[in-house]
Amino acid sequence: MKSAVIRKNYLTYFQTNGHTIVPSSPVLPHDDPTLLFTNAGMNQFKDVFLGKSKRSYVRACSSQKCIRVGGKHNDLDNVGHTRRHLTFFEMLGNFSFGDYFKEEAIKFAWEVALKVFEFDGDRIWPSVFEKDDEAFEIWKRYVPEKRIVRLGEKDNFWAMGDTGPCGPCSELLYDRGSSYSTASNPYEDASGERFLEFWNLVFMQYNRLDAKTLENLPKPSVDTGSGLERVALLKQGVDSVFETDVLRALIRKTEEVSGVRYKEEDHTLAPAFRVISDHMRCLAFAIADGVAPGNTDRGYVLRKVLRRAVRYGKMLGFEKPFLASVLPALVEEMGQDYPELQANAGRIAEILTVEEESFFRTLRRGGSILKEVIERASESTKTISGEDAFKLKDTYGLPFDEILLLAKDQNLQVDSLRFEELEEEAKERSRGQKKTHQQIAGENPFEKFLHEKGPTQFTGYQELTSPAKVIGIFKDGSFVPSLSPEEEGEIILDKTPFYAEMGGQVGDRGSIASESLSFQVTDCKAPYKGVISHLGKLQSGTVSIGMEVTASVDAGRRVKIQNNHTATHLLHWALENVLGKHIKQAGSVVDDERLRFDFTHHKALTKEEIRTIEDLVNDKIRENNPVKSYELSYEAVQKRGDIKQFFGDKYDAEVRVIDIDFSKELCGGTHTSRSGNIGAFRISKESSIASGIRRIEAVTGSAAENFGRESEDLLETVAEKLKSQPQKLLTRVLGLLEENAGLSKELKELKREKLDLAAKDFAAKAETVKGIAFVAEKAPVTSADLRPFADALLEKMRSGVVVLGVDAGEGKCQLIAKVSDDIVKKGIKASDIIQKIAPIVGGSGGGREQLATCGGKDASKIVEALNEVAGILEKA
Template sequence: MQTEMLRKKFLNYFKSKGHTIVPSSLVVPHDDPTLLFTNAGMNQFKDVFLGKSKRDYTRASTSQKCIRVGGKHNDLENVGHTRRHLTFFEMLGNFSFGDYFKEDAIRFAFEVSTEVFGFNPDRIWPSVFEKDDEAFELWKAYIPEKRIVRFGEKENFWAMGDTGPCGPCSELLYDRGEKYGSAKNPYEDASGERYLEFWNLVFMQFNKLDPKTVEPLPKPAVDTGAGLERILSLSMDVDNVFETDVLRSLIAKIEEVSNVKYNPEDSQKSPAFRVIADHLRCLSFAISDGVVPSNVDRGYVLRKVLRRAVRYGRQLGLDKPFLKDILPKLVETMGNDYKELKTNESRIAEILTVEEESFLKTLKRGGTILNQIIASSKSHGNEISGEDAFKLKDTYGLPFEEIFLLAKDSGLTVNSKRFDELELEAKERSKQAHKASKQMASVNLFFEFLEKEGPTQFTGYNHISSDAQVKALVKDGEFVSRLNEGEEGLVILDKTPFYAEMGGQVGDEGTLVSKDVIFDVKDAKSPFKGVTAHIGKIEKGMLKINDSLIAKVNQERRQKIANNHTATHLLHWALEKVLGSHIKQAGSVVDDKRLRFDFSHHKAMTKDEIKNIEDLVNEKIRSNASVKSYEVSYETAQKREDIKQFFGDKYDDQVRVIDIDFSKELCGGTHTERLGNIGYFRILKESSIAAGVRRIEAISGSDAETFARMAEDTLEKAAKELKTTEDKLLSRIASLLEEEKKLNEKIKEFKNDKLAHVAEKLANHVETKSGIRFLVDIALIEPEDLKALADLLMSKFNLDVLAVGVKLFDGRCQVLSKISDKASRQSIKAIDLIKLISPLIEGSGGGKDLMAQAGGKSSERLQEALDKAKNHLVQTL
């Protein structure tokens, strides 16, 4: 596959230039609520560009999985109808974090374009920002001046937002020849079809303070992006990204599944092939990274993508679930480089099929509803309202074009103006849900501190106390020189045994003490990578910069946390054993009282599955195997399939492995030394927290023992209450249930006898007029038996009209009315009788023509109300 080869050659080139090859992050942004999906290579480095954190490397290269289906970068409606729009694509990129700048970035780009991509240098046209003379001069070393073009801010200046890092761009354009237009240069090529952009180099050299004010960054950075599929279309000399190897192989598979031949020139059917090929990639990568189609946020967007693929599939005669049949070809072509596709193949197939089946039912229902709307619209101005059209599109997935055509066929119009307004409102709501979050004001504070003092040394893997020196004190968000007795603040030390909250594990508690000082540590956090902040209060004395003290972690609490953290690793391993290899961690919380583990799975666990997991975990605990930890290079860890790592997590050059023989995970948390220290493990609860995401809450050690004893105590008390022993409790319960069943039968028999007796007495008051038999009276029964009595009276005594009331002990009353078909034909309605009765008994009621009922506050006037209903009935007859 040329895709695989070109991706590898690109990354190897930059590796040879000292770049760290960083794996693609998830298509779901790891820690950025401002993004719906990862849409650029720089997303995973955003915190570095913002000065919010540092990495162990200053230059990096990636091939990033990207999805563009929402917000500013929404290509969904274009996919299938243009030559280069995709919802899923790979972005090749190289990055410099204060290392090299324009000169090297331009040199790298030219060498890769000509030596790796194999492009003809005579057809490369660089563009630069109109005021960027430096970039213009640098390009002259590789490209004749006449082929270097200048553009304005709109085309060649990049900004992260209204404020923050920004800078000029240099785009590389490739002249595809006269076949794509007669323009002589990029200035004349408005469509961009002939001079196709294939790489963008962003030079972050300024910091935008406000829309009009910029200042130079102390350490300029480089961010580049080249779409792999677009590069391939140029290197393979095809005019369409869908003619590149991976996408074309998927189209061939669609031909096989649909038994329809693909013809790129067929404007009616060719878009369907392209839509399905692209959307399958988007869906498969998103699902493998933990997103599941749903009605909210990312899941809603994914559901839209799937439904679009299904609708286009119907154009090829695919009216049953078909995406799973194409999936194996995607796994075959991309699974070697993206192993998550292989790991999750069966799960992806299952979710796709369930969603397709659901949507096909929805389409059938939507078609029925559309017919109802058409019928209704014909009697209301011959127009389908914007609200109805939007509902059909948003709820039932019918595209506006299809609604419009069906309306036209029925001689109707569609209120497209109102439809557009509702679409705009929906988009605005989506934007509001993903508004950019403000950066923490304290970030720059710690950035400067780290530059000066260096990182806090963590000694807590092997020690729970250590000598330390105070390096900084923070109060109310500002550095201070001292903290006085009674004051709260943050203490930063040169070294510490305190684990700062990270990776789901809570921070340690303890004390910082010296001869004259006690600082009570309530929590430990890392406000900036490399900095550990001890959060608490001065209980005694005063702390100053450079003071020496002893940092002591609460040992008992730390041990419980360590036990629970190791138990979480065991739980993860057991889940994979019982449920399958598709299990993917979606979050965790570990503290001294419990552990919580979120994971991707599409259905609730059974009781047997939960028991099996508990058994597996406890079996490993009893083995008392040792828990080893060691460091390896991240590059080594990536090559080892036995080490579990989490796509999207950010790792340093050296990573820590927690090794329990059968379970190996990259993890920076604290763990117990032997599994036996955990003691005992119990699952408290398994539940759903989102579509396709489950949560397990569990406990270990003494907390699990207490839980088990509570269950035993409950069992003992139950046995005592039922006057039996614990071993005979189930048989005693079975016996009581049998007794209850017999008693209920006797009660039912007694009630039936009583109702029959009451009915016989009431039958003496049955009257007849004009051939209609009717009864209006009060019954001495329980209110819950009212309906049963009414049914008995109507059937046994052939009544046509019945209105029977019951008085309650608290002064309230109830009335029920039933009408036969015979009486109904004479325009007698149960609801009319109830409407007559309700006001007199200070109540309200409802129902239909043949049966209605009411409840009232005044039972004293029940007889009066019934008499009124009876008189009305007699007059009617």
């Protein structure tokens, strides 16, 4: 049974049993900073399990794309060398949000195992948490008691974090037979090879308040996960996940591209095929979902994955990019079920190739770096430093074990302790995990407030002024009964026209007032979903709970924000039309002065592309299309391909659509009523903010007009300075450049002649010590010309030693020493001379036998340092 069939049959079974099929969320968890990558099927339902949001369904199922290659789940170095470890896998799951519980979950699992997966029921061993008698009794209906295993908290109790939802687990283990182990039950099977876990049922029935306190959840839930690759392994009767249909197809493609045959029993080359098949799949899905290799966070981890694949590829003979050649096999195998692979295939291939080319160049440089590291260690401490070892592994992909072997061959040691410290620091960077209020129940004081007072009603779509009642006042971290004049704080109203900062749109400003008070609102935020807080300062009067007030938004500022927000939607639409459907929003800021839009794209935009984008947006502005908004069920939106939604964002059961006919997006922000109100649109800047992420900054309306005028003013000012007319400025500038090039050439020639004459004069002053000619003088040149002058002088002398000093300004100086090859053979080295005289000028330096330099902090001691040279040569 092929993997695609297993996936389809699994989802169909649960759909017929009342579950809503929910598409896989992307591997990039946009809205969850606690996760590096999506690593479980329940990630996208996290807030539902926490009770902080609701869906239109209470039963769901999915096949979730997962990446485990950082943080808590990091088995990267094992991938390729074991039968089961993967960086990318699919997690089949069924979920109950307060609907069914243990009895139904176990019944579903048993039926799927027997009827969908078609497993032999006599070979299934369920495990339960040692204290979960309820699950034990339910399983007795399906299997003999002797095949039900009780395990401890480490194996069979699941928790989302140190606090929050948690509960016992029940795992399904499949007995693969005595050929995998002599163990007669799971207790004895330490490796887990014979009794292979293929499904885990999590019964979320508690909320952990602290290390010792559990309370019952009001609505217990179910979260299950079954690894598709493991099920395929069992169904297809193979020993390793790499022998299952999808990964085996990628290995076959790698054989074809490399010309090397894959042999499972070949412990030298087989791991390379496995690594390439897994890592390429991981990279392809990550890039399709908007992540790209880079230097920080998720990008840093992906770059490590790619470089590991390249390093193993070299074992198969690859000396140039090859991953893109394997990609078509993945698209063929999984593209139908994951269309994002098909849509982004060209972009994925391009990014992979660019990254591989860069790393192959790095590896070529790494060969010489390794040689330098060994030579440096051999000449000094006989130890390769932890920093050098880490650089060789992290930057050049050389495994630490190989570094140890190379060191042993050269009779060198390695500073393993320092290496491990740097490794741990790198792991911390890759984890990138932060604690947020989502992990700590009851941490946010506004959560309790919402429970007691209810949500704030937002009226700002329809009006900018509204009567309201003060229901909360927050100051210095706690709720207070009132504010006095000149005090700063936050006011919460029962209803408000103020838009709270969200979705990239800044918060409104304005005032909250009555006959007896005036509160200036400087910002508006949502400290907790459902609560709108007005930040500002009480200018006069006293405000207290229960007072009737009027909330008024700064109308002029709101109009500009609305225009910029609608222009952002037009920009997104234009980017897709010009650059391609792979464009995904990666962040935005909309305020009254400008808009900023971050998006996934792998290279800088050309001037022609920027102009085309501007033209498309301005064309739509001139069409003056109506901007409509309406609500739909999120379930209905998911079935429509024409409404843009941002993967990873959390949506309620009812969602708001901004519809400009050609552009439809889910958006809770405020917008203008017609596109023509925007007036004009200009891109002010396009730049890179991270690998694979570009940023566009733009202005609209009068700001766009002013942007054009500023360019005109600058052009006129430059033309005036150059005594030309704007239309003739290019000809004038080209002429000046040509003239400047000629003058620069003349200047260089004059400088060369001057240096040559000075070198000739200095060569004539050369002294002799023990038959060695030398010059040790202050040089009549600048710091920039010190090296060329030393070269010219030694060339004139042909044989000897040159030591020069120059005042570098601000009390600092530079020294340089050059020694001809024949003098080096006599045992006199430039590096030795510099090391001896550098302390005199308060500096340190180094270099090679023929050339060495140093920077000093005391220019007044240059002559004193140079006077030491004769003595150094005398003693040599």
